[in-house]
Amino acid sequence: MATDSWALAVDEQEAAAESLSNLHLKEEKIKPDANGNLKINVISFKDRAAQSLLNKLIRSNLVDNTNQVEVLQRDPNSPLYSVKSFEELRLKPQLLQGVYAMGFNRPSKIQENALPLMLAEPPQNLIAQSQSGTGKTAAFVLAMLSHVEPANKYPQCLCLSPTYELALQTGKVIEQMGKFYPELKLAYAVRGNKLERGQKISEQIVIGTPGTVLDWCSKLKFIDPKKIKVFVLDEADVMIATQGHQDQSIRIQRMLPRNCQMLLFSATFEDSVWKFAQKVVPDPNVIKLKREEETLDTIKQYYVLCNSRDEKFQALCNLYGAITIAQAMIFCHTRKTASWLAAELSKEGHQVALLSGEMMVEQRAAVIERFREGKEKVLVTTNVCARGIDVEQVSVVINFDLPVDKDGNPDNETYLHRIGRTGRFGKRGLAVNMVDSKHSMNILNRIQEHFNKKIERLDTDDLDEIEKIAN
Numbered sequence: 001m002a003t004d005s006w007a008l009a010v011d012e013q014e015a016a017a018e019s020l021s022n023l024h025l026k027e028e029k030i031k032p033d034a035n036g037n038l039k040i041n042v043i044s045f046k047d048r049a050a051q052s053l054l055n056k057l058i059r060s061n062l063v064d065n066t067n068q069v070e071v072l073q074r075d076p077n078s079p080l081y082s083v084k085s086f087e088e089l090r091l092k093p094q095l096l097q098g099v100y101a102m103g104f105n106r107p108s109k110i111q112e113n114a115l116p117l118m119l120a121e122p123p124q125n126l127i128a129q130s131q132s133g134t135g136k137t138a139a140f141v142l143a144m145l146s147h148v149e150p151a152n153k154y155p156q157c158l159c160l161s162p163t164y165e166l167a168l169q170t171g172k173v174i175e176q177m178g179k180f181y182p183e184l185k186l187a188y189a190v191r192g193n194k195l196e197r198g199q200k201i202s203e204q205i206v207i208g209t210p211g212t213v214l215d216w217c218s219k220l221k222f223i224d225p226k227k228i229k230v231f232v233l234d235e236a237d238v239m240i241a242t243q244g245h246q247d248q249s250i251r252i253q254r255m256l257p258r259n260c261q262m263l264l265f266s267a268t269f270e271d272s273v274w275k276f277a278q279k280v281v282p283d284p285n286v287i288k289l290k291r292e293e294e295t296l297d298t299i300k301q302y303y304v305l306c307n308s309r310d311e312k313f314q315a316l317c318n319l320y321g322a323i324t325i326a327q328a329m330i331f332c333h334t335r336k337t338a339s340w341l342a343a344e345l346s347k348e349g350h351q352v353a354l355l356s357g358e359m360m361v362e363q364r365a366a367v368i369e370r371f372r373e374g375k376e377k378v379l380v381t382t383n384v385c386a387r388g389i390d391v392e393q394v395s396v397v398i399n400f401d402l403p404v405d406k407d408g409n410p411d412n413e414t415y416l417h418r419i420g421r422t423g424r425f426g427k428r429g430l431a432v433n434m435v436d437s438k439h440s441m442n443i444l445n446r447i448q449e450h451f452n453k454k455i456e457r458l459d460t461d462d463l464d465e466i467e468k469i470a471n
């Protein structure tokens, strides 16, 4: 336990140091909160922004969600029905062409509900929440492209993203979808994009990060905020993870005309996001698509009793043949253990991939993509690194270290997220937990009690038992 919390602290310090240098503290003006909590904010911001970017980089398909959508309309007297095809939306022909060129045949669930609201006359405000990958970006990009007047050479649509990288990703979608609309131009309000003082922007759509957009609207006056017709705040949950971004977004919103359409999107909807959303979107329509719940029902859970890290490694080697029938993910508590384990497994001649916090986001995306394609069957990683990344098709999960929170208590949510499956990937799965001390046995028991699901003991020296789990 003492070693564990020490190791965690080391990882956190490393991550914090990295975050600080990555975020260019001075430029982003990140300040400690009233309690001096700079580190935690910065880590969670970086984590969430990186997760979101990673998911975007590796995702090639729409996430299929069978859950019901909850639609709360502002004006119940003007029912707006959802649409089943893009034709029903009466999009401009160039846009319909763009949609089909991207390979979209019909609207996703969130699009089918959000698009009629966003394209209605007069413009309707919207707060929409639906899990990552369900088509939110495509939805608001279509709304912006539909409302813009290409003949007017000034910014009419303004979109805020939490980071430079995420802004570029959304920019790419705008460019792709607007491909058949050559007169339509896009400007990036991101750090490093320096314009001459006194210049006015002629591009009709501006996408950027809150700090730069605020400067462009107020101090530098490159944009006339009074001419903005559509304001989009994307990834609100990532955005609010830094105090600075929240305030800047609100200041920008205050400069916009009253009849400007305000749209806010978020993958999650905790209270803090909802509070922020209500500050930036007056009189909203609200659309929520519930995330599919993960369960442990179809998962066989085991634990292996060991006495040391080396014994855990040996147990893992005994299991190796059985687990590599499918694809496996191995979770370690710290980067150090993950690197050690990946190196030891390689020495044994096993081909494994390592996903580590030291890697750049693009490198991490490349590792996950290779793993997804099946080029490597085993991925060793830490929780910090893999949290929030959708790798549901993995059917074997090994907890080389059990998930614990900062205080050393069981982290049930992470356990469920690592091991649980939703209806989409309802196939059978296998989870093996390595236990190497009284303390970790206690954690395991508490996890077992929490979920009220039995975790059976597995003897990895017994070949029959191993065979049993492989089938």
Ligand SMILES: Nc1ncnc2c1ncn2[C@@H]1O[C@H](COP(=O)(O)OP(=O)(O)OP(=O)(O)O)[C@@H](O)[C@H]1O
Binding pocket: 052, 055, 056, 059, 060, 061, 062, 063, 102, 103, 104, 105, 106, 107, 108, 111, 130, 131, 132, 133, 134, 135, 136, 137, 138, 139, 267
């Ligand atoms: N109607 C559609 N038909 C087919 N594919 C689609 C459709 N809409 C979006 N996609 C594709 O699905 C993937 C996810 O879409 P998108 O990025 O818009 O999701 P998102 O909800 O904005 O995700 P995030 O929360 O990460 O921003 C993308 O690869 C996108 O091209």
